[in-house]
Amino acid sequence: MNAVAAECKKHKHHPEWTNIYNKTHIIWTTHQPRGLSEKDITMARICDEKAKEFGEVESDAGSVGDVDGKRKMKIDAGECCGGKKS
Secondary structure (H helix, E strand, O other), X not given: OHHHHHHHHHHOOOOEEEEEOOEEEEEOOEOOOOEOOHHHHHHHHHHHXXXXXXXXXXXXXXXXXXXXXXXXXXXXXXXXXXXXXX
């Protein structure tokens, strides 16, 4: 969380987040314009990079390839929200 918080300060964009025990849930959203902005996507990518640096995710977990030169990820809700996969 500290590493992401430092990036939030640098980019002047802050998430809604919770931290319970060993899990952190981060929601990136923008009020104006409504929905996701390019800054939200940038910050989500930074979160992915920090998670990799700290060994929290595998470097290509859930990868579905590149679209328009940008890497797209596929994560099942059970994987990102602490739920169990069926």
